[in-house]
Amino acid sequence: MAVTIKDVAKLADVSTATVSRVINSDPRISAATRDRVLGVIEKLNYKVNSIARSLKSNRTCTVGFLTPEIANEFFMTVAQGVENSLRERGYNLIICNSNESPDEEVERLELLIEKCVDGVIIAPSTGSGEHLRFLEQVGLPTVLVDRLADGFTSDAVLVDNATGTYKAIHHLLKRGHTNFGFIGGDVSLTPFRERYEGFLRALSEFGIHPDEAHVKFGNYHVDSGYAMMKELAELTPPPASVFISNYFMHIGATQYLVENRARLPRTIFVASFDDMALSAVAGVPSLTIAQPVLQIGRRAAEMLLERIDSRASGTAPPPRIERLPTRLVFHDRNSKAQP
Amino acid sequence: MAVTIKDVAKLADVSTATVSRVINSDPRISAATRDRVLGVIEKLNYKVNSIARSLKSNRTCTVGFLTPEIANEFFMTVAQGVENSLRERGYNLIICNSNESPDEEVERLELLIEKCVDGVIIAPSTGSGEHLRFLEQVGLPTVLVDRLADGFTSDAVLVDNATGTYKAIHHLLKRGHTNFGFIGGDVSLTPFRERYEGFLRALSEFGIHPDEAHVKFGNYHVDSGYAMMKELAELTPPPASVFISNYFMHIGATQYLVENRARLPRTIFVASFDDMALSAVAGVPSLTIAQPVLQIGRRAAEMLLERIDSRASGTAPPPRIERLPTRLVFHDRNSKAQP
């Protein structure tokens, strides 16, 4: 059996309360006692049992992170940001996978509640938030990231999807691009809806209404991007520029373009939301909209901790939705095409 | 305050012991009582407090996963496999990040111990296992994945790095490739060391000793792959084929090749360890060695649970090191070069 506070107390010849005070660095303890106790702790290699501690204090100093995909670079980078920030405050992170399913999302949340996490950060698996409503009942501090969930109100950290897209397209329009294609994601998810809105808004300012055949929607995965770019590229004539709604579809689309470079009548210029490790890889000229991914996580963690603290002190502010700014990034090396 | 077993007991007019028995589906409880208790549980929306349960039972049904990088597709896919398997057995996963630092690795392990996890799965941050020795003292069931750690003996799940590489190179040699370059990772990590060994072994069977200038070692990240491929490509003449020791360096190297396609005297054929989402993206002809990534995780979870059970029943088998087989994958679409 592991060594407990009792063992330490006995060997140090003090009460368990004293040991507890030393552990929690209670100031009103004599230096002599403290040193003696610390010595014993060292000697016995005692480690607090945070299970017991949590049972008493009703706080676990643990928060849950719910992602729709565990091997998704975007969400995991957000998680990284969350962890960085949490850690500075002595909190820990449990990462759970909802597998893009609202049902599993609820399952995982129940698990996290059972584990008595102090709060959760959720990248919702779907645009509807009905299944999250019970969190309000439970009173579990919650922050959404990346996506909003209809019918569920809570703190949230997002980026300026519409504005970011608007700016990118606007930039290209000013440079003379006019013939656009659009590769969209699942519009039941707020980011994809907002990006589409930004796209349309920029075009309409220039009096352009995109050709229906040039607008495609898929899921948000690599294969989907590949397939949609193929469809666009096979049109006669194909669009001269294509906006792609996220990183993974950008990768897929680029894959298609690179494979078929020789066969295409002309270079297709690409603009894409997200700028991550491989955005620049493929050598297709592009303009990307970078999200501050780590920052999203950091901010979400901060908001959650504020929420947790405020709940403890009974001064809960109303839910806040924060939008972080995006940034345009030009990838045009070795390319004759100017964005 | 959350509803407890006591509230349920009171409303159902039974003792807490009875409620506990219902929760844990103890057979010797009358159907009538059970139904009544379940009704109250439903009505009150009672959820067990797994903190309290763990304190009593000394098992948390939680295992920790330690990864050197949280936004790393490879390790996160392993984690996914772990989670899939754990879940079937009612276990949960806490993912922690060692940030490629042995010190942080120890910190995170202490945290996990404090959280009373039943076991840990570790992708070690370094080739030396000295800092892990204390786990033996603690008696925490441990499984290593992907990498071994010198001086620390435990269960482990790896792949046949040397053999996989050997087979790939051997295949290419038979097809007439002879002029090889090598892009290696950190050889203090077992997988990179083993892959290098496999490379050398295949060549030596054909009586070839690689030119020193053709053999490069870096860390295992994208940038490193880019830089080393640049060095190789700028040799006169450059190697005709290059073996790259992992996915991320493959991506970086490919980036270099695509960007400089026009400038290169000839197509450089690429062989690479790992086959993941983007291995096929760049349109550079290649042969890759696919690891069963999810399977690594699944197997590690199984081994860990066996270890946990066996410890509980006092029949611990000796540590086992399992090597899973790899598989060759040919990516040659749109390429004139035949692997």
Add this chain to the structure above:
DNA sequence: CTGTTAGCGCTTTCAA
């Protein structure tokens, strides 16, 4: 400054 004591929510003998 330190000890005593009473639980946190649950499980589990031991009795009945």
Add this chain to the structure above:
DNA sequence: TTGAAAGCGCTAACAG
């Protein structure tokens, strides 16, 4: 088949 009671390891009044 059920209940009473002890206790998991720790913390936090309350005393002293």
